[in-house]
Amino acid sequence: xxxxxxxxxxxxxxxxFQTEHETIEERVRFLYEKERLDERFRAFEAITLPSLKAQxxxxxxxxxxxxxxxxxxxxxxxxxxxxxxxxxxxxVMPPGRHRSVMxxxxxxxxxxxxxxxxxxxxxxxxxxxxxxxxxxxxxxQDTAALIARHRLTAIDFTRGHIAQPTARGIVAExxxxxxxxxxxxxxxxxxxxxxxxxFNHVKLWQFMxxxxxxxxxxxxxxxxNWNDSGVRSSAQAALLDEPGEALFRTRYGICADRVRExxxxxx
Numbered sequence: 001x002x003x004x005x006x007x008x009x010x011x012x013x014x015x016x017f018q019t020e021h022e023t024i025e026e027r028v029r030f031l032y033e034k035e036r037l038d039e040r041f042r043a044f045e046a047i048t049l050p051s052l053k054a055q056x057x058x059x060x061x062x063x064x065x066x067x068x069x070x071x072x073x074x075x076x077x078x079x080x081x082x083x084x085x086x087x088x089x090x091x092v093m094p095p096g097r098h099r100s101v102m103x104x105x106x107x108x109x110x111x112x113x114x115x116x117x118x119x120x121x122x123x124x125x126x127x128x129x130x131x132x133x134x135x136x137x138x139x140x141q142d143t144a145a146l147i148a149r150h151r152l153t154a155i156d157f158t159r160g161h162i163a164q165p166t167a168r169g170i171v172a173e174x175x176x177x178x179x180x181x182x183x184x185x186x187x188x189x190x191x192x193x194x195x196x197x198x199f200n201h202v203k204l205w206q207f208m209x210x211x212x213x214x215x216x217x218x219x220x221x222x223x224x225n226w227n228d229s230g231v232r233s234s235a236q237a238a239l240l241d242e243p244g245e246a247l248f249r250t251r252y253g254i255c256a257d258r259v260r261e262x263x264x265x266x267x
Contacts, residue, residue: 001118002117003060004060004109005119005122006063007122009044009078010031010032010040011031012024013098014097027095032070039224042266044124044125045081046165046258047127047220049084051220051252053085053253054130054252056130056134061109063090064088064090065091065102066091067092067095103194103197106119114191116140116187116189119185119186119187119188120136120184120186121184122181122182126181128182128183128218128219129252130252132183132219135157135218139155140153143211146209152188154187154208156204157184157215158178158214159176159214159217160174160180160221161219161248166239166259167265169240170244170245171240172220172238178202179205179210180201183219217247220252220254
């Protein structure tokens with residue numbers, strides 16, 4: 001099966017944010033504010049990219065979407081980071097309706113490919129387990145008969161971690177949630193034009209069959225002071241000790257020493 005991931009990197013969409021702005025110009029100013037972009041780049045380098053580089057099944061494409069007016073130096077910074085992950089495809093788009101633009105991008109990436117397509121989305125501070133692609137593909141193959149009967153089928157891994165990278169290391173806690181973005185995929189039948197972006201992720205179960213799995217440690221939901229989703233850690237979150245850091249390294253490909261290096265000097 002074809003596997004496509006989608007990551008919106010400070011793309012100034014119309015809609016698609018819980019933080020509202022009255023004009024697209026206000027949204028652009030907010031997204032490209034220096035302190036915010038600095039944090040997004042740190043999290044992307046510390047959490048997202050390492051987890052994708054560590055995939056045991058490298059047969060996937062990650063489409064990274066940015067706006068046409070992203071500052072030139074920032075675009076160069078992003079392009080330099082993406083060179084380390086050859087599976088990435090950078091798309092540069094003008095502002096547009098969030099779901100329609102993202103759906104268009106996914107369908108354009110599918111053109112000429114008649115296979116079923118596993119589609120996932122992730123924020124630019126999220127991570128996935130090293131076998132996320134492999135396990136998702138295996139589940140899709142194991143349930144091929146079900147998938148063949150439906151236009152779309154969702155595969156959801158419910159267990160993972162909420163994590164905040166800091167100069168001291170990684171503050172994290174285990175969590176179990178249904179239909180969270182980092183560990184959720186939609187399998188589309190060949191030539192199906194509906195995509196993972198046509199639906200609110202928490203409401204997928206209303207529109208398609210879903211396969212829910214409790215495999216442990218399948219995602220990292222990143223948090224920071226700039227989170228649009230409002231997700232926050234609880235009182236149970238704690239700085240990872242050595243065993244915890246070893247778990248993040250082996251399960252997610254995320255190195256706490258590298259996190260400390262990237263966040264050195266950040267309050």
